[in-house]
Amino acid sequence: xxxxxxxxxIGLEIHAQLRTASKIFCGCSTAFGAKPxxxxxxxxxxxxxxxxVLNRAAVDCAIRAALALGCAVQERxxxxxxxxxxxxxxxxxxxxxxxxxxxxxxxxxxxxxxxAPDYDIRITRIHMEEDAGKLLHDGFGxxxxxxxxxxxxxxxxxIEIVTEPDFRDARHAAGFFGYLRExxxxxxxxxxxxxxxxxxxxxxxxxxKPGAPLGTKAEIKNLNSFRFLEEAIxxxxxxxxxxxxxxxRVVQETRLWDSGAKHTVSMRSKEEAHDYRYFPEPDLPAxxxxxxxxxxxxxxxxxxxxxxxxxxxxxHQLTPADASMLTHVRPSLGRYxxxxxxxxxxxxxxxxxxxxxxxxxxxxLGSDDAELLAEKVPAAGLAALLALVDDGAISGSMAxxxxxxxxxxxQTAGAVVAAQGLAQIDDESQIVALIADVLAANAGPVADxxxxxxxxxxxxxxxxMKAAAGKANPxxxxxxxxxxxxx
Amino acid sequence: xxxxxxxxxVRARSAADVCADxxxxxxxxxxxxxxxxxxxxxxxxxxxxxxxxxxxxxxDAPLAGVPIAVKDNLxxxxxxxxxxxxxLEHYVPPYDATVVSRLERAGGVIVGKTNCDxxxxxxxxxxxxxxxxxxxxxxxRIPGGTSGGSAAAVAARLTPMALGSDTGGSIRQPxxxxxxxxxxxxxxxxxRYGLIAHASSLDQVGPxxxxxxxxxxxxxxxxxxxxxxxxxxxxxxxxxxxxxxxxVRGTRIGIPRALLEQGVDAEVSGAMDAALDVLKxxxxxxxxxxxxxxxxxxxxxxxxxxxxxxxxxxxxxxxxYGFRAKDESLRGxxxxxRARGFGAEVKRRIMLGTYVLSAGYYDAxxxxxxxxxxxxxxxxxxxFADVDVVAMPTSPLPAVRIxxxxxxxxxxxxxxxxxxxxxLSGLPAISVPCGFTRGPGVSKLGDAAxxxxxxxxxxxxxxxxxxxxxxxxxxxxYERDTExxxxxxxxxxxx
Numbered sequence: 001x002x003x004x005x006x007x008x009x010i011g012l013e014i015h016a017q018l019r020t021a022s023k024i025f026c027g028c029s030t031a032f033g034a035k036p037x038x039x040x041x042x043x044x045x046x047x048x049x050x051x052x053v054l055n056r057a058a059v060d061c062a063i064r065a066a067l068a069l070g071c072a073v074q075e076r077x078x079x080x081x082x083x084x085x086x087x088x089x090x091x092x093x094x095x096x097x098x099x100x101x102x103x104x105x106x107x108x109x110x111x112x113x114x115x116a117p118d119y120d121i122r123i124t125r126i127h128m129e130e131d132a133g134k135l136l137h138d139g140f141g142x143x144x145x146x147x148x149x150x151x152x153x154x155x156x157x158x159i160e161i162v163t164e165p166d167f168r169d170a171r172h173a174a175g176f177f178g179y180l181r182e183x184x185x186x187x188x189x190x191x192x193x194x195x196x197x198x199x200x201x202x203x204x205x206x207x208x209k210p211g212a213p214l215g216t217k218a219e220i221k222n223l224n225s226f227r228f229l230e231e232a233i234x235x236x237x238x239x240x241x242x243x244x245x246x247x248x249r250v251v252q253e254t255r256l257w258d259s260g261a262k263h264t265v266s267m268r269s270k271e272e273a274h275d276y277r278y279f280p281e282p283d284l285p286a287x288x289x290x291x292x293x294x295x296x297x298x299x300x301x302x303x304x305x306x307x308x309x310x311x312x313x314x315x316h317q318l319t320p321a322d323a324s325m326l327t328h329v330r331p332s333l334g335r336y337x338x339x340x341x342x343x344x345x346x347x348x349x350x351x352x353x354x355x356x357x358x359x360x361x362x363x364x365l366g367s368d369d370a371e372l373l374a375e376k377v378p379a380a381g382l383a384a385l386l387a388l389v390d391d392g393a394i395s396g397s398m399a400x401x402x403x404x405x406x407x408x409x410x411q412t413a414g415a416v417v418a419a420q421g422l423a424q425i426d427d428e429s430q431i432v433a434l435i436a437d438v439l440a441a442n443a444g445p446v447a448d449x450x451x452x453x454x455x456x457x458x459x460x461x462x463x464x465m466k467a468a469a470g471k472a473n474p475x476x477x478x479x480x481x482x483x484x485x486x487x
Numbered sequence: 488x489x490x491x492x493x494x495x496x497v498r499a500r501s502a503a504d505v506c507a508d509x510x511x512x513x514x515x516x517x518x519x520x521x522x523x524x525x526x527x528x529x530x531x532x533x534x535x536x537x538x539x540x541x542x543x544x545x546x547d548a549p550l551a552g553v554p555i556a557v558k559d560n561l562x563x564x565x566x567x568x569x570x571x572x573x574x575l576e577h578y579v580p581p582y583d584a585t586v587v588s589r590l591e592r593a594g595g596v597i598v599g600k601t602n603c604d605x606x607x608x609x610x611x612x613x614x615x616x617x618x619x620x621x622x623x624x625x626x627x628r629i630p631g632g633t634s635g636g637s638a639a640a641v642a643a644r645l646t647p648m649a650l651g652s653d654t655g656g657s658i659r660q661p662x663x664x665x666x667x668x669x670x671x672x673x674x675x676x677x678x679r680y681g682l683i684a685h686a687s688s689l690d691q692v693g694p695x696x697x698x699x700x701x702x703x704x705x706x707x708x709x710x711x712x713x714x715x716x717x718x719x720x721x722x723x724x725x726x727x728x729x730x731x732x733x734x735v736r737g738t739r740i741g742i743p744r745a746l747l748e749q750g751v752d753a754e755v756s757g758a759m760d761a762a763l764d765v766l767k768x769x770x771x772x773x774x775x776x777x778x779x780x781x782x783x784x785x786x787x788x789x790x791x792x793x794x795x796x797x798x799x800x801x802x803x804x805x806x807x808y809g810f811r812a813k814d815e816s817l818r819g820x821x822x823x824x825r826a827r828g829f830g831a832e833v834k835r836r837i838m839l840g841t842y843v844l845s846a847g848y849y850d851a852x853x854x855x856x857x858x859x860x861x862x863x864x865x866x867x868x869x870x871f872a873d874v875d876v877v878a879m880p881t882s883p884l885p886a887v888r889i890x891x892x893x894x895x896x897x898x899x900x901x902x903x904x905x906x907x908x909x910x911l912s913g914l915p916a917i918s919v920p921c922g923f924t925r926g927p928g929v930s931k932l933g934d935a936a937x938x939x940x941x942x943x944x945x946x947x948x949x950x951x952x953x954x955x956x957x958x959x960x961x962x963x964x965y966e967r968d969t970e971x972x973x974x975x976x977x978x979x980x981x982x
Contacts, residue, residue: 045807046807048575051679051716052717054717083798083844090806092802093798282686282687
């Protein structure tokens with residue numbers, strides 16, 4: 001609760017582009033970054049006579065998201081037309097879902113993850129719709145006088161996820177948005193690319209005294225980063241409290257976040273709001289989703305990130321922070337880690353390797369995908385390398401060099417060790433012979449040690465290791481040198 | 488010539504010869520009829536010659552070398568497609584409507600695009616931006632609408648077949664007024680891909696022909712699922728010509744007597760009764776049927792169709808194609824483009840439809856209309872549990888004079904009273920010629936009297952969903968015992 005006695009009431013509407021190869025109602029590519037107006041056809045251009053045909057892959061994608069958020073997928077949902085004029089909207093209407101959406105009634109439970117608040121977040125509905133095109137206002141010789149329209153994005157499949165106004169804190173809303181991004185990416189439903197607009201968020205914000213009825217809300221549009229979302233809600237909360245405290249009333253309106261000036265500005269009031277004249281889309285039959293189809297999609301859902309995190313902590317005694325690093329920042333490394341552990345690696349050692357050397361390697365490669373890594377050094381190969389250390393065959397520091405060679409050549413750890421003659425000298429007679437040579441050649445330090453100057457011991461260890469070209473087992477060297485000096 | 492006769496002529500002479508004849512007839516008569524917006528003579532001749540060069544390939548094609556006129560609201564790749572609107576006066580589509588591709592695959596030769604009411608909105612062809620089409624039977628009269636150019640072209644023997652579209656009677660009513668056969672198939676029987684939408688849940692493409700056989704033959708080519716149209720049905724397509732057995736013994740024909748009590752021209756009633764007697768004599772059984780909600784069909788139709796049209800026509804905004812008016816602001820450009828690009832009737836319907844869908848009115852108008860639409864459909868379901876076809880006039884009166892009704896939209900809308908039910912219910916319906924008016928001053932309404940007489944009258948038959956076969960069988964049986972369809976209009980016979 002606020003010190004001023006107000007609480008914020010926040011709901012989110014999140015638009016996520018679905019990762020399908022083709023658009024929702026035609027066969028055009030959804031690839032980002034193509035030359036303007038090259039991924040277009042009569043359907044997504046809204047040419048006279050063209051008709052939409054629903055992309056089945058987009059439906060399966062949307063169902064996957066709905067199931068992962070605990071929603072009930074409706075057996076029958078219908079598409080509707082949302083009518084308004086705008087140059088980026090080729091048909092003069094957006095095909096969306098209105099009265100009967102694809103899915104309803106989901107939930108993300110209280111404390112189900114690190115970010116989650118101690119209250120449930122209810123999902124009102126998930127519906128499918130098409131994206132609009134894009135207006136290009138800059139970058140042309142005549143941009144001072146004209147705007148251009150790029151319709152490559154028009155018809156890209158979207159889902160809109162609508163939450164109940166359950167959030168009470170901007171941080172929780174931003175946390176949820178982050179969670180949703182991670183979830184949708186893990187599901188393969190969305191590419192998570194917020195700069196390219198693949199994932200966008202609107203926030204509905206109102207304030208009230210606890211227990212009072214809901215206050216008048218403002219909708220803040222197009223918040224395309226977690227920080228903007230949090231800042232905009234925080235600003236809006238404070239603004240509305242100021243309005244109420246000064247004895248005025250909050251106006252229902254749509255506002256925009258100005259990320260430079262860090263404030264929201266009014267875009268249009270309720271009176272200026274569009275009448276979208278929704279009605280059922282007559283060009284598309286009702287979407288019927290049978291239970292068998294839902295079951296088939298459900299079978300493709302991977303372990304969800306929050307569940308995975310909890311399992312890593314429980315199964316491998318990782319800290320929540322490490323589990324989060326492995327699942328959230330680079331989930332492919334998390335999978336690599338688990339595979340290495342399954343292949344016999346010690347969890348703690350494997351974690352240190354994956355979050356240390358291997359992460360650094362990925363940074364060097366500039367890649368977030370462990371596939372390239374796994375091609376050279378499969379997780380089982382890492383496990384075999386760590387086993388050599390464990391057996392004392394090579395030292396931990398040697399293992400790092402071996403890993404580098406494995407990565408370059410694609411050889412197994414055993415092959416690298418054999419080829420480079422790296423196997424550790426573990427044989428007592430070999431080490432004893434080396435020690436004898438070193439003691440004979442360093443009479444001074446030997447006398448120092450025997451005279452009580454213990455630091456001379458380290459010097460002598462170094463000499464022995466050098467004589468062994470670094471390959472002697474350091475533990476054995478310590479043990480045998482001590483025995484030789486005390487003899 | 489009928490399609491069958493044209494096919495003979497193509498074999499005996501050549502497709503090029505047949506095509507040249509058709510183009511010559513169009514050149515002679517179109518200036519009087521205004522049936523065509525665009526004639527593609529060179530393209531048609533080239534196509535006919537190509538067919539002649541490959542006789543083996545086209546030997547068994549059902550429409551090889553048949554000259555075809557296509558309503559100007561069906562997209563034709565590379566051929567201007569205007570919907571008879573200023574808005575699309577210079578619009579050339581980059582793709583063919585599915586029905587156009589299918590006709591061409593069957594060997595059809597497209598000779599031109601026919602005039603129609605603007606965006607297929609009207610009942611008389613008078614809303615066309617390019618002037619009204621004239622009825623070949625009386626040049627001062629309407630051909631009906633909206634497929635008036637297609638009906639006039641077939642009636643005047645310019646082409647043996649023309650494609651039309653039917654949203655509330657737009658194939659059947661002009662067929663009736665021009666004395667030809669017009670078939671509106673079941674909704675979903677024929678692909679709408681490439682048909683410039685008027686009202687998506689009502690629109691259906693179909694043929695206008697001289698004979699029922701030709702309609703059946705054309706439907707064989709047009710019908711069937713299309714992956715580009717999600718509302719097009721996967722229902723199997725029978726050979727419709729095989730259904731034309733002439734046998735109507737035991738066929739039950741329902742007549743909605745109560746519906747026909749008011750507003751029907753006496754000569755039209757008389758012609759219909761005589762037609763039913765012909766079918767009775769062939770062994771059909773006549774039964775009274777009750778369609779208690781059919782009287783609401785016209786208002787329901789004008790709520791549903793205008794609502795859908797208001798949305799379908801939103802894309803004509805001047806941004807990407809078509810007419811664009813210059814203005815400093817975006818809103819100004821939209822407003823001027825649509826004010827100047829659309830004609831009065833189209834604007835009237837966009838306004839009506841926008842109102843119907845508006846917040847606060849949706850439930851009272853659009854939703855209520857959809858509910859009554861369901862009741863209309865149930866009436867027919869009930870009727871078709873007892874009868875095989877339902878018969879009634881296609882139009883309550885024969886062709887009126889140009890200018891007579893266009894100034895009064897409500898009077899114009901009432902011309903659709905018998906045709907809109909088939910669109911609301913999605914059922915198939917056909918209009919076949921069933922006689923001519925005798926002489927002057929016989930109209931009950933008193934305002935449609937023909938000074939010349941001899942105006943065509945059409946009999947409408949409606950059938951069960953996807954049962955075009957029965958519909959065509961009954962219509963063909965009737966045609967066998969009558970000679971209405973063989974009579975040429977005075978425009979030709981006087982020449």
